[in-house]
Amino acid sequence: MSGTLLEVRDLSVVFDGFRAIDGVDFTVEQGELRFLIGPNGAGKTTLIDVITGLTRPASGSVRFEGWDLVGRKEHEIVRMGVGRTFQTSVVFEQLTVVENLDLAASFRRPLWSLARRRRGVSAAVEAAMATTGLDALAARPAGVLSHGQRQWLEIGMLIAQRPRLLLLDEPVAGMSGEERSRTGELLVEIAKDHTVIVIEHDMDFLRRYASQVTVLHEGKVLVEGSVDQVRSDPRVQEVYLGRAEDRDKRPAGGGRAGAAGEGRTGSAGAEPAEGAAVGSAAGEVT
Structure with missing residues (x-):
């Protein structure tokens, strides 16, 4: 696969006067496994929300295979x-x-067809189970799955819909080491037939599985490039390590209350879901 799949130009998102996204240009080629990183409040989830139609931008364009997605x-x-x-x-x-x-694979079928009893399993479902390694758990209720297995099931549900672009928001958060490795291998496998964008905080995971990386900071693209280029960039080191040093210099007793707002600078309402603490990633950038 080759050619541009997703093209974001001069994108801005404003929440109550705060610019969560500020003039972002972002291009993803077909077949890429792109990682999107940055401190909390950098605009990562907001960017994904705009691409998927959850948030309306103040200005700019988002084009997927040449089609405008805004609106x-x-x-x-x-x-x-x-x-x-x-x-x-x-x-x-x-x-x-x-x-x-x-159920996920049926989303393109008319509503009346969903009431019909189907025989066997479709090729799309079989492929999703094989790719995610959930074959042996096919008859098990989703409610009894482990955290990692539930994440794989959700990724499988996306695959069953046969998308060309997958956007995954912190897919390894809360996973064990073994589950993280399995998820990384799964992402590499999926990227053979799909374009994948991953929001992630885990720098070790990034080093192992990313090909291209985009770093967002304060709603703007700070730097893009390979993992090595991004890790060695002084601007990235300053953004991550500078925040970690500031945190370490706080007086005793200032602790968790101060760390919770770290890196948001007024954007707490903009990206409530961008979870992990910056400090865990910061020490691993260099």
Whole structure:
């Protein structure tokens, strides 16, 4: 695969006078496994929200395969081939793994056809189970799956919809070391047939699996390039390490209350979901 799949130009998002996104240009080629990183409040989730139609920008354009996405409804963008996960997995706990996947794969069918009893499993569902390694758990209710397995199921539900672009918001948050490795391998496998954008804070995970990286800071693109280029860039080191040093210099007792707002500078309402603490990533940038 080659050619531009996603093109964002001069994008701005304003929340109550605060610029959560400020003139961002962002291009992703077909077949890329792109990682999107930055401190809390940098604009990562807001950018994904705009691409998927959840947030309306103040200005700028978002084009997917040449089609403008701004102003389209979320379900229209899904049907165009854009799928996303959120930081908290969204699966139907009472349904089995295969039923969750089948329901996701059915989104293009008319409503009346969903009431018909289907025989067997579709090729899309079988492929999603094989890719995510959930074959052996096909008959198990989603509610009893481990945290990592639920994340894989949600990724499988996206794959079953056959999107061309997958947007994954912190897919390894809360996972064990073994689950993180399995997820990294899964992302590499998926990227063979899809374009994938991953929001992530874990720098070790980034080093192991990223090909291209975009760093956002205060709503702007700070730097783009390979993992090595990004890690060695003094601007990235200043953004991450400078914040970690400021945190370490706080007087005793200032602790967690101060750290909770670290890096947001008035943007707490802009990106409530951008979870992990900057400090855990900061010490791993160099």
